[in-house]
Amino acid sequence: MIKSAVCELLGIEYPVFQGGMAWISDGKLAAAVSNGGGLGIIAAGNAPGEYVREQIRIAKSLTDKPIGVNIMLLSPFADEVAKVVIEEKADVVTTGAGNPSKYIKEWLAAGIKVIPVVASVAMAKLMTRLGASALIAEGGESGGHIGELTTMVLVPQIVDATALPVIAAGGIGNGRGVAAAFMLGASAVQMGTRFLSAYECSIHPNYKEKILHASDLCTMVTGKRLGHPVRSLRTPFARDYFKAEYSDISDEELEKLGMGALKMAVIDGDNEKGCFLAGQIASVVNKEQSAADIIKEVIEEAEPILKKAGELVV
Ligand code: TUI
Numbered sequence: 001m002i003k004s005a006v007c008e009l010l011g012i013e014y015p016v017f018q019g020g021m022a023w024i025s026d027g028k029l030a031a032a033v034s035n036g037g038g039l040g041i042i043a044a045g046n047a048p049g050e051y052v053r054e055q056i057r058i059a060k061s062l063t064d065k066p067i068g069v070n071i072m073l074l075s076p077f078a079d080e081v082a083k084v085v086i087e088e089k090a091d092v093v094t095t096g097a098g099n100p101s102k103y104i105k106e107w108l109a110a111g112i113k114v115i116p117v118v119a120s121v122a123m124a125k126l127m128t129r130l131g132a133s134a135l136i137a138e139g140g141e142s143g144g145h146i147g148e149l150t151t152m153v154l155v156p157q158i159v160d161a162t163a164l165p166v167i168a169a170g171g172i173g174n175g176r177g178v179a180a181a182f183m184l185g186a187s188a189v190q191m192g193t194r195f196l197s198a199y200e201c202s203i204h205p206n207y208k209e210k211i212l213h214a215s216d217l218c219t220m221v222t223g224k225r226l227g228h229p230v231r232s233l234r235t236p237f238a239r240d241y242f243k244a245e246y247s248d249i250s251d252e253e254l255e256k257l258g259m260g261a262l263k264m265a266v267i268d269g270d271n272e273k274g275c276f277l278a279g280q281i282a283s284v285v286n287k288e289q290s291a292a293d294i295i296k297e298v299i300e301e302a303e304p305i306l307k308k309a310g311e312l313v314v
Contacts, residue, residue, distance in 0.1 A: 002178075002299055002306070005165040006188035009134060010066050010092060010113060013037030016178075016295045017136075017167055019192030020070020020094060021144065021277065022046065023266040024203055027058030029291065032200035034065035036292030041068035041094060045262075049080035056088040066091035068115075073098030074145075074228070086110040094136060097145045097228075099123070104130045115167065119147025124158045134165040136190055141171030143193055143231050143279040146221065152184070159185030173281035175301020182306060193279040194298070198291040204269030207276055210235075214282035223258070226251060233276040237261055241275075 004015045016038035018025065022045025030040030040063070042055045052069060059067045069090045071081050074097045082103045085093050093107055096117040104127075107114050113133040118124045124135055137158040139151025147154070151170040159166050168186035172178060173194040181189045195201055196211045210233055220238055223230040225245045232238050244257055258275065265274030289297070 002182075002303060004182075004187040006134060006167060009165060010039060012039050012066060014295050014299055015167075015188035016298065017041060017068070017094075017169075017188060017190035018195045018291070019142070019169060019190050020044070020068070020072075020096070021192050021196075022072060023262050024196070024201065025070070026202065027055035027060075028062065028202065029195065029198065029200050030055075030067055031059040031062035032198065032291040033195065033295070034059070034063045034067055036290070036295045037065075038291075038295045039066060039068050039092060040291075041070050041092070042090075043070045043072070044075060044077070044081045045072050046075045046077065047081075048077045049084040052081050053084045053088055056084070056090055060088075068092035068094055070094045070096060071100070071103075072096055072145075073100060082107075085112060092133075096138075099126075101126070101130055104132065108133075117169070118158060119149065119154070121157050121161045124161045128162045128164055132164060134167060134187075135162060136167045136169050137186070138190070139168075139170030140221075140229075140231070141280040142169055143219070143277040143282075145223075146170075146229050146231050151181075155181065155184040155186055171279060171281050173279070173284045173298075175298050175303075175305060177281065178298050178302035179305040179309070182302070183309065189298075191294075191298070193282050194285055194294055195291060196278070196282075197285050197288050198294060199288060200291050203266050206269030206271055207265055207274075208288070210276055211278060211282050211285050212287070214278065214285070216280075216283045218282055219278055219280050226254060230275075230277065231279065233278050233282070235274070235276055236272050237275050 020043035025043035033040035165187035168181035169190035261275035264270040
């Protein structure tokens with residue numbers, strides 16, 4: 001058993017969050033994770049408020065445990081999703097890809113636990129001052145939109161900069177990663193890529209197959225030219241996009257190239273035109289399991305590692 005401040009704060013059994021992955025983390029996956037004792041998180045991504053409302057209702061019909069919603073702050077629908085989470089009584093809101101300052105007061109007043117993703121110490125300090133409930137420190141090993149720093153470097157600095165519990169994310173996919181996160185001072189972990197192999201994760205079979213066969217050097221980062229670096233699997237789309245970034249095409253044309261690519265990966269499993277977001281830890285994901293078994297397995301792997309760590313000190 002690993003108990004931490006985050007379990008107490010949220011009333012969950014295991015200190016494991018499932019990351020909010022756009023187009024992927026729906027009410028069904030989130031409910032499976034929460035029923036497995038972790039925190040399931042619905043991703044709003046670029047979807048309208050009504051989609052998020054529907055997914056919260058689906059999750060709540062499948063579990064009585066706490067459910068989170070991740071709001072992607074670059075979304076044109078961020079303002080309406082910010083209202084929906086209050087109306088539908090989400091237990092937890094996590095935010096990503098920006099600064100959620102203007103929403104925090106209202107969410108806290110509604111009794112929602114607010115847990116922003118921070119990618120810098122300055123952001124961690126600001127969120128602490130504004131009353132956040134905890135912080136997610138996400139390093140650049142993660143899939144999707146990433147910050148500059150690695151998990152190894154970011155987590156201990158965030159832990160030292162705040163009195164709030166810190167959830168480590170980015171590059172964590174098994175018990176070793178979970179144990180390491182605790183050693184860095186984290187009170188919980190968030191995993192995204194590992195949950196792509198869950199039975200309850202409804203991505204296209206081509207996506208799952210790619211994750212199950214991924215190797216250590218299988219991801220790359222694109223999007224730096226437009227200021228939104230994104231980690232994905234090294235596929236024909238990612239290579240073409242990368243080349244285009246260093247060509248003389250306009251920013252508008254480049255932006256068009258990326259449109260719809262996430263959906264083409266998740267829904268259509270399009271091996272050529274899809275953008276398959278994944279973290280660097282994809283290479284350790286090699287079997288399909290239920291979400292509950294994933295949580296149990298990583299915790300059971302971490303326990304003896306953490307116990308043995310004490311023996312190093314003589
Ligand atoms: O947000 C993510 N991962 C994502 S979002 C996404 S969809 C997307 N759509 C268009 C462009 C880019 C992405 C796919 N994956 N992770 C959380 C995260 N947040 N990583 C980094 C940050 C972050 C970055 C800057 C958080 C705060 C921040 O603050 C900047 C500021 O305004 O001070």
